[in-house]
Amino acid sequence: MIxxxxxxxxxxxxxxxxxxxxxxxxxxxxxxxxILQHISKTGAKGVLIDISALEMVxxxxxxxxxxxxxxxxxxxxxxxxxxxxxAVAITLVELGLSLGDVKTAMNLxxxxxxxxxxxxxxxxxxxxxxEKEEVSIDDSG
Amino acid sequence: xSKRVKDLDSRLERLEGALTLANTGTFDIDVEVSDELDFDxxxxxxxxxxxxxxxxxxxxVMESRKRSQELQDKLNLIEKQRQAIEELSTPIIKIxxxxxVLPLIGTLDTxxxxxxxxxxxxxxxxxxxxxxxxxxxxxxNVDSAVANHLLKTVAAVQLLGASCVITGIRPEVAQTxxxxxxDLGGVETLSNLAEGLQWALNRLKYRILKEEGVQ
Amino acid sequence: xxxxxIKDVGDIIKARSAVKDVAEKLGFGIVDRTRISTAVSELxxxxxxxxxxxxxxxxxxxxxxxxxxxxFIDHGPGIEDIDLALKDGWSSSNGMGKGLPGARRLVDLMxxxxxxxxxxxxxxxxxxxx
Numbered sequence: 001m002i003x004x005x006x007x008x009x010x011x012x013x014x015x016x017x018x019x020x021x022x023x024x025x026x027x028x029x030x031x032x033x034x035i036l037q038h039i040s041k042t043g044a045k046g047v048l049i050d051i052s053a054l055e056m057v058x059x060x061x062x063x064x065x066x067x068x069x070x071x072x073x074x075x076x077x078x079x080x081x082x083x084x085x086x087a088v089a090i091t092l093v094e095l096g097l098s099l100g101d102v103k104t105a106m107n108l109x110x111x112x113x114x115x116x117x118x119x120x121x122x123x124x125x126x127x128x129x130x131e132k133e134e135v136s137i138d139d140s141g
Numbered sequence: 142x143s144k145r146v147k148d149l150d151s152r153l154e155r156l157e158g159a160l161t162l163a164n165t166g167t168f169d170i171d172v173e174v175s176d177e178l179d180f181d182x183x184x185x186x187x188x189x190x191x192x193x194x195x196x197x198x199x200x201x202v203m204e205s206r207k208r209s210q211e212l213q214d215k216l217n218l219i220e221k222q223r224q225a226i227e228e229l230s231t232p233i234i235k236i237x238x239x240x241x242v243l244p245l246i247g248t249l250d251t252x253x254x255x256x257x258x259x260x261x262x263x264x265x266x267x268x269x270x271x272x273x274x275x276x277x278x279x280x281x282n283v284d285s286a287v288a289n290h291l292l293k294t295v296a297a298v299q300l301l302g303a304s305c306v307i308t309g310i311r312p313e314v315a316q317t318x319x320x321x322x323x324d325l326g327g328v329e330t331l332s333n334l335a336e337g338l339q340w341a342l343n344r345l346k347y348r349i350l351k352e353e354g355v356q
Numbered sequence: 357x358x359x360x361x362i363k364d365v366g367d368i369i370k371a372r373s374a375v376k377d378v379a380e381k382l383g384f385g386i387v388d389r390t391r392i393s394t395a396v397s398e399l400x401x402x403x404x405x406x407x408x409x410x411x412x413x414x415x416x417x418x419x420x421x422x423x424x425x426x427x428f429i430d431h432g433p434g435i436e437d438i439d440l441a442l443k444d445g446w447s448s449s450n451g452m453g454k455g456l457p458g459a460r461r462l463v464d465l466m467x468x469x470x471x472x473x474x475x476x477x478x479x480x481x482x483x484x485x486x
Contacts, residue, residue, distance in 0.1 A: 022373070022451050026399070056372070056390050058397040061456055082302065086262035086389035089300035090255075093293045095394060095458040096444060105302035107267050259387050 006031050008038045014038065014115055015077075016108075018050040028064040034070055039077045046115035047072060052083030060095045069102040078103065078118050082111040108117060142187060146184050159195055164231055207329025231257045233264050237270045240341045242334070246279030258297055264302050272344055273298055274321035274337040278309030288323040295328050306330070308337035357387055358414040362430075371412040377423055378414050381460045383484060392424065392482050395459040397470040399428045402455055407432020407475065423464070423483035431475035440469050 006027070015038055017031070023041060049065070051057070057065070069079040075079040080103045092099070103118075105111035148254075229279070231253075234242045243261055249342040265273060275294065280287065292306060306329040309319075318325060331337050342349065360371040372393040381387045396412065403410035410430030414434065417423045435441050444457045456478075460466045465481040 022368050022369050035398065054396045058401075059400065059455065060396050060397075084300050084302070085390075086259070086266045086297075086301065087387045089297040090258060090387055091261060091390045091394050091462065092300060093297045094391065094461050095398075096461065097298065097458065098296070106266070106271070107302075110271075110302060122325055134408070254389075 006102055008034055010038070010042055010044065013044060013119070014046040014048060014112070015042070015044045016050070018053070020053045022055070023061055024134055027059050028061050032068045032071070034076065035079075039072055039075045047077055047079045048105075048111045048115065049079060049090055050082045050108060051088075052085065054088060055085070055105050057084075057088050057092055059095060060112065062099060063094060064097075066099045066102055072099070078115060079107055080105050080114055082106070082108055082109040092135050096102055144183055145221055146327045152188065156191060159192065163195045163198065168195055168202060168203070197270045222265070227253065227256075229314050231260070233261060235268070235270070236274075236320055236340065237345075237347075239267065239345050240274065240338070241268075241270050241272070242276060242337075243258065244276045244279060244334075249280060249287045249290050250283070251290070258294045261294065262297055262301060263299065264335040265301055273303060273305045274334065274341060275305065275307050275339065276309040276334050277307060277314070278311070278334070280309075281315075283317055285323050286322045288321070288325070289319060292325070292328060304341075305331075306337050306340055308332070338356065359462075360400075360412045360414070361409070362400050362412060363409045365404060368397055368404060372396045375412075375414055375424070375426060379482070380414070382422070382424055382469060384424070384482070385423060388482060390426075391462040392426075395462040395480055395482075396426055397435070398427075398455045398459040402428045402478075403428055403432070410475075413430040417483070421481070421483040423462075423481055425458045425479065425481045428480075429475070434472040434474055434476050435468070435470040436472050438470060442485070449456075 006017060006019055006021070015035065016034065019031075021027075025032070035049075038044065039047065053062075065079075065081060069081075072079045081099070082105045084104060103114060104113050163228065169227065176253065190219070231243065231245065234244070236242050241261075243257070243262065247256075261273065264270070283291075295305045307325075308331045310330055310332055329340070331340060358360050358374055360374050361368065362368065362371060362404070375396045376389055378391050381472040387405075398423045400412055403412075406428030410432065411427065413429070413467065415427075417425050441456050442460065456466075456468075459480065463480040464483045467479045469477065470476040
């Protein structure tokens with residue numbers, strides 16, 4: 001099977017990824033690799049991943065996104081997941097999946113604002129190493 | 142010699158037919174046996190008795206069907222009212238630009254929690270609202286199940302990229318939560334709605350100033 | 357009944373989109389459709405990861421519940437300890453251990469039959485609620 005690749009666009013110091021197709025596991029892994037390569041090549045400080053067209057996020061895609069965010073932060077880049085559909089958010093929570101400390105924003109404008117704020121807060125070359133507790137959700141009841 | 146019974150075969154057949162129908166619950170028969178009732182005919186009395194009886198039974202069955210229909214209508218009405226109360230009890234109110242309030246009243250079970258989470262998220266997404274205040278002043282018992290429902294709702298709101306604060310935590314609720322060992326870490330909580338609004342406005346970088354020196 | 361054969365990673369997408377179409381036709385709302393297709397994604401992936409190949413059968417339910425039933429059949433290694441596999445956080449693959457327990461939370465019924473060395477059958481149902 002030919003693995004389609006998802007375009008990664010550079011916009012000033014940030015990268016922009018818009019997932020417009022249903023992702024299978026290999027595509028998600030490829031996307032992770034591509035994003036990290038682009039961060040490393042361009043020195044981008046932030047990545048906006050628009051998932052508004054994604055109709056579902058299962059444990060594999062969720063974990064890949066969360067891992068990518070953690071990996072990116074070790075390359076001094078922040079990832080913001082933008083535009084998650086309400087049904088996808090509800091299902092993810094019921095699935096018991098936490099995206100950890102991945103930042104989310106409602107739309108590209110807000111995601112961009114969040115990255116700019118983060119950038120000015122972090123200073124220039126400081127790697128953010130803040131570890132946040134994950135909100136644990138158990139399923140009793 | 143006994144009296145002669147007229148058309149015995151066809152009348153017996155008709156009687157049998159009417160009884161069979163009645164047996165299956167169909168009572169609409171033509172009670173008029175014949176135009177001229179011949180009471181000298183011994184079968185006429187039997188026929189009249191049977192047909193009148195069947196007719197009465199039909200009326201009674203109709204009546205009881207009507208009653209059970211009325212009862213069903215009432216049950217439907219109660220179910221509709223229950224749904225209406227459920228909807229009315231979880232309004233989503235916009236109290237400020239970019240601020241929604243969800244005042245929870247009553248108990249919070251899985252089904253209700255799922256429904257209101259769906260309604261809230263749809264609303265947040267459609268209006269692109271940044272801050273949501275969930276006020277639980279009207280929730281009588283916050284046990285670990287209720288707390289878990291709330292945690293899930295908050296987590297889902299945050300996944301959309303919106304912020305969420307839980308307000309209206311009464312002292313006894315705070316005690317229960319700690320006693321039950323429920324971890325509300327990571328979820329913003331405040332004691333009342335007024336503080337929640339203040340929190341929301343701070344988050345949106347609004348500042349409310351009291352005008353000084355006005356006559 | 358619709359059958360989707362799972363042999364390749366891309367077949368997981370085929371299974372969930374077939375299920376989503378049926379669920380939409382049956383009148384499931386957006387959130388339930390997402391729950392169903394996510395559960396299917398998890399379980400179809402299990403077939404792909406552990407058994408390499410298998411079938412996903414999709415059928416309509418009418419009695420006693422109206423809804424959808426999806427059956428996952430494989431002749432793979434089977435599950436040694438189903439209770440353990442249903443435990444949160446447990447996983448024998450490199451997944452997050454959310455596959456079975458996560459999928460179970462998204463549906464109204466889940467039944468698992470498995471024989472080590474012979475294969476596994478998982479049935480899930482989602483019901484339309486009035």
